[in-house]
Amino acid sequence: MITLALDTATPSPSLAVLRDGVALAARTLSPAQGAGRRVAQEIHDLLTSSGIRVRDVGEIVVGVGPGGFTGLRIGIATALGLGQALGIPVRGVASIEALALGIVACAPAGTIVAPVIDAKRQEVFAAAYRSDGDGGLQTVIEPHATSAAGLVERLDGVATPASPVYMAGDGLHRLMEVVTSAIVAMPEDSPAHHIDAVVLARRARTGGARPVSPLYLRLPDAEVTRIRAARQAAAGTARA
Amino acid sequence: MSAGLILAIETSCDETAASVVVGRAIRSNVVATQAELHTPYGGVVPEVAARHHLGTVNAVIDEALARADVTLDDIERIAVTHRPGLIGALLVGVATAKAIAYAADKPLVMVDHLHGHICAAWLEPVALDPPFVSLVASGGHTRLDVVHDYAAPRLLGQTRDDAAGEAVDKGARLLGLGYPGGPALERLAVDGDPAAFAFPVGLAGRGQRDFSYAGVKTALLYTVRDLGDDMYMRLADLAASYQEAVMRPLADRLVDAAVEHGVPAVALGGGVAANGRLRTLVAERAAAHDLRVAVPARELCTDNAAMIGAAAQFTPAIPWPDYLALDAIATAPPGGIAA
Numbered sequence A: 001m002i003t004l005a006l007d008t009a010t011p012s013p014s015l016a017v018l019r020d021g022v023a024l025a026a027r028t029l030s031p032a033q034g035a036g037r038r039v040a041q042e043i044h045d046l047l048t049s050s051g052i053r054v055r056d057v058g059e060i061v062v063g064v065g066p067g068g069f070t071g072l073r074i075g076i077a078t079a080l081g082l083g084q085a086l087g088i089p090v091r092g093v094a095s096i097e098a099l100a101l102g103i104v105a106c107a108p109a110g111t112i113v114a115p116v117i118d119a120k121r122q123e124v125f126a127a128a129y130r131s132d133g134d135g136g137l138q139t140v141i142e143p144h145a146t147s148a149a150g151l152v153e154r155l156d157g158v159a160t161p162a163s164p165v166y167m168a169g170d171g172l173h174r175l176m177e178v179v180t181s182a183i184v185a186m187p188e189d190s191p192a193h194h195i196d197a198v199v200l201a202r203r204a205r206t207g208g209a210r211p212v213s214p215l216y217l218r219l220p221d222a223e224v225t226r227i228r229a230a231r232q233a234a235a236g237t238a239r240a
Numbered sequence B: 001m002s003a004g005l006i007l008a009i010e011t012s013c014d015e016t017a018a019s020v021v022v023g024r025a026i027r028s029n030v031v032a033t034q035a036e037l038h039t040p041y042g043g044v045v046p047e048v049a050a051r052h053h054l055g056t057v058n059a060v061i062d063e064a065l066a067r068a069d070v071t072l073d074d075i076e077r078i079a080v081t082h083r084p085g086l087i088g089a090l091l092v093g094v095a096t097a098k099a100i101a102y103a104a105d106k107p108l109v110m111v112d113h114l115h116g117h118i119c120a121a122w123l124e125p126v127a128l129d130p131p132f133v134s135l136v137a138s139g140g141h142t143r144l145d146v147v148h149d150y151a152a153p154r155l156l157g158q159t160r161d162d163a164a165g166e167a168v169d170k171g172a173r174l175l176g177l178g179y180p181g182g183p184a185l186e187r188l189a190v191d192g193d194p195a196a197f198a199f200p201v202g203l204a205g206r207g208q209r210d211f212s213y214a215g216v217k218t219a220l221l222y223t224v225r226d227l228g229d230d231m232y233m234r235l236a237d238l239a240a241s242y243q244e245a246v247m248r249p250l251a252d253r254l255v256d257a258a259v260e261h262g263v264p265a266v267a268l269g270g271g272v273a274a275n276g277r278l279r280t281l282v283a284e285r286a287a288a289h290d291l292r293v294a295v296p297a298r299e300l301c302t303d304n305a306a307m308i309g310a311a312a313q314f315t316p317a318i319p320w321p322d323y324l325a326l327d328a329i330a331t332a333p334p335g336g337i338a339a
């Protein structure tokens, strides 16, 4: 069984081709604005270099975020289009869980890991997990969009100097000021900062599969504005 | 031009659409409209549109194939709108189409949305042959093209500011008719006098073929302000006069262009083609010059994928897998159609 895995939640999309769970080839694109748009060509290049024809692919695993909305949609639309035309299953995996497993692989055993994905607007998409030591993850903090200060507040009580939380991901640059002895940033050159599509594919096989629908974790701006206006109108009516 | 089956996909604005066409025949034409989703916001919200396209496009494609009673194996090429439009919305259709074409080993045709609107008249039963002058007017576009060859429409003029449909919606809002207020404004106008108020007609510069609706809109704004509460007694007249100022230049310039270029027909396309007053004005003026008036069915004037399948037959197909690096583009190419 050939698996094609792809993740476009961040500006560094990751792709992998696996046979029966063993990676044949993988690549992570260098970070670039709009990198998701290159993913179709990259899939073809990766398959070709692996000697695999697209019609030999038997399943697709795709990262569903959270992350950049446009990038996510391109990756998911590509995965669903391939799946539709090939008549094969497409499974979703939370990109942030794949990022967490990458940190688990680099951090001391038994610690809590906190993956952070840049969410722009001074925010990150963040979560925290405890590794079960068996490739699984226990959720400590559900994925959410947050400011740096907000995340530190959530981690307070979870992270102590005796058992620090290990943090990595492309959102880390928004958190450098809040890194403390209880919150350890993985070294800059650590592979833990990048989502690895091989890990994504494995996560799908170990209980991490979920519906192929983006984890936006944020409402469209227009919806936020509309809700705010409706609330103000309601408050105005109540006062009147 | 071969007569193979084409699967066409359109996601440039707020309609998720797929269609199967073969030559001039439409085998299926499926449109999942999001219009109601956007009503609370008073306009199309790009992020809301993109989210909805992603959740809908695969099912719409399945439905188009099923209604045409074909499978992907029967399809010769895939076609998709790649410009112009809301970029987040376009990208969903383009990524989907590229993936399907790639996996199914088919060529892909990247179609200009406006080219699609023009080519709607080529489809049966209208089946208009060139030469003719085309007017495409909707909430997003207003343009005039002379068509001697469906492969290369020549742009004669377009709007400098608002699209005609947009101008109608904005006028409707000024009259308190909500969003989208076009249909309500048209209903109201039926009982009004189009000559009651002298609004400047939506033209820009004598001798040119461009349109401009900023002046008409401003004139309505001032009139409404001056009338105050009396506005409500004059709503029908205001609606009729405003509608006239938007529609008359469209009809005039369409027919004038046909006469000037010596073509025997004019065609209407885009959502505004459903406007009864525009149809009447065009019919009257065209009759005076013995011009044929071609108006595709309403569902082929509003955004749909059958028209994209039509334009795909006048656009070079890109062989597998050369299209994988190609992308969606938000803007129209300067001066016309990307064919």
Ligand SMILES: [Zn+2]
Pocket: B113, B117, B138, B140, B141, B270, B302, B303
């Ligand atoms: Zn349109």
